[in-house]
Amino acid sequence: MRLATAEINLTALSYNLKQIKVLAPGTRVMAVLKANAYGHGLVKIAQHLNDADAFAVARIDEALALRAGGLTKPIVLLEGFFNRADLPILIANNFEAIIHDENQLRAIETSQLDARLSVWLKIDTGMHRLGIEPEQFEAFYQRLKACDNVDPKIKLMTHFSCADDVHSTQTQVQIAAFERLVQSKPEAKCLANSAGVIGWPQSHGDWIRPGLMMYGVSPMINQVGTEHGLKPVMRLKTRVIAVKSLAAGEKVGYGGRWHSKQQTQLAIVAMGYGDGYPRNARDGTPVVIRGKRYGIVGAVSMDMITVDIGCNPDGISVGDEVEMWGPALPVEEVAACAGTIPYELLCNITPRVSYDYLAEPD
Structure with missing residues (x-):
């Protein structure tokens, strides 16, 4: 995968x-x-x-x-x-x-x-x-x-x-x-x-x-970009690699920055600052899974990010695709959540990220 x-x-x-x-x-x-x-x-x-x-x-x-x-x-x-x-x-x-x-x-x-x-x-x-x-x-x-x-x-x-x-x-x-x-x-x-x-x-x-x-x-x-009639060229994506339940009051990630106010579920996605994702992205920074936005919680790790998916009514599971930015989620929005500019996010993609070059039919 x-x-x-x-x-x-x-x-x-x-x-x-x-x-x-x-x-x-x-x-x-x-x-x-x-x-x-x-x-x-x-x-x-x-x-x-x-x-x-x-x-x-x-x-x-x-x-x-x-x-x-x-x-x-x-x-x-x-x-x-x-x-x-x-x-x-x-x-x-x-x-x-x-x-x-x-x-x-x-x-x-x-x-x-x-x-x-x-x-x-x-x-x-x-x-x-x-x-x-x-x-x-x-x-x-x-x-x-x-x-x-x-x-x-x-x-x-x-x-x-x-x-x-x-x-x-x-x-x-x-x-x-x-x-x-x-x-x-x-x-x-x-x-x-x-x-x-x-x-x-x-x-x-x-x-x-x-x-x-x-x-x-x-x-x-x-x-x-869409406000100027432009189309995003890059879609940064990854996959869910684990889904786990979390009890109310439990802390998540390095330093325990975020804690759950109620029982919930977390999707663990294979993306981190080792891939170029901004480490200082705040809690609530969106990602898109199955066409719906969810917010990240806890500190961004080198290889993984945790996402609060609530009670998971959409049945998110291992292998589901996660859009970190792209047509469904402007990189400008992610940059604002990380206190930076989109130039930095695009330029910081690291060599371990795979590239797929696609050409859609006219």
């Missing part, structure tokens, strides 16, 4: 990409695949994104894995490169680099390269992470345009810090700052991540960078 399994619905993935194009018509799509495609499987996901115009990853090893998997689309390194020795690797594999500091620019200017490097110049408009300062923009831009090692068709970008909150003024401030700097430049521009695509259509520009929403999950505060 297979236990912890992540079902990946490739039909839903394709559907979401089409929906993204509806939300941002006329833009080119850079599909973000960093962190193992947000826990969904880097190469397998990329192989089913035929309508994407480019891929984006954080680091060179991720980009190399895509090339080894036979992917030929442009690949953008969101963190750029960190060593001059990386430049020949970028050139040989047709990787595109985001440039965000002086050290990178100087390395490009002073290296001998076999071809020109495609670059994206990143401007820090308020995220205060990677990116050149606004006052550096013109000098960086002119140096890149003058550099023989750089493809003259450079692209310009920034990154939002608060786009998930449509009530915040920060995103509009960032858009305005970016536009003031680049309005006279003819280069292609990219501002919108998933939250920008959904919440800030004025930021769509020439390129968009959908990540989380591509997997059917909402990047917006207190919303779920």
Whole structure:
């Protein structure tokens, strides 16, 4: 009997990409695949994104894995490169680099390269992470345009810090700052991540960078993917491995965090923080068994979780399937119960979880 399994619905993935194009018509799509495609499987996901115009990853090893998997689309390194020795690797594999500091620019200017490097110049408009300062923009831009090692068709970008909150003024401030700097430049521009695509259509520009929403999950505060016409791609499931009776007043799990107020039954399910399920999920965090929601009780263990199924009128038994999140239970809801964000839950799936890639008929 297979236990912890992540079902990946490739039909839903394709559907979401089409929906993204509806939300941002006329833009080119850079599909973000960093962190193992947000826990969904880097190469397998990329192989089913035929309508994407480019891929984006954080680091060179991720980009190399895509090339080894036979992917030929442009690949953008969101963190750029960190060593001059990386430049020949970028050139040989047709990787595109985001440039965000002086050290990178100087390395490009002073290296001998076999071809020109495609670059994206990143401007820090308020995220205060990677990116050149606004006052550096013109000098960086002119140096890149003058550099023989750089493809003259450079692209310009920034990154939002608060786009998930449509009530915040920060995103509009960032858009305005970016536009003031680049309005006279003819280069292609990219501002919108998933939250920008959904919440800030004025930021769509020439390129968009959908990540989380591509997997059917909402990047917006207190919303779920279905509210944006998206379908969950991952269904994390397992099985009931025991059902036992519990007397009133008995404590459950490590530390005895929860105790029963009345006689009940528990379903023990084969899932835990060793599979990537959040250890700090609170009592009452839902799971779905036989189409009905039940709440977990007691501390999440490495390999098991206890679920209060009451007097068990549905006859739950060993072998029954348990959905931990998926179409019947949004991962956004589980994340809220664990005091975290859905990004973390998806990315934390561990190697012992099996993956099943499914394609539903059209």
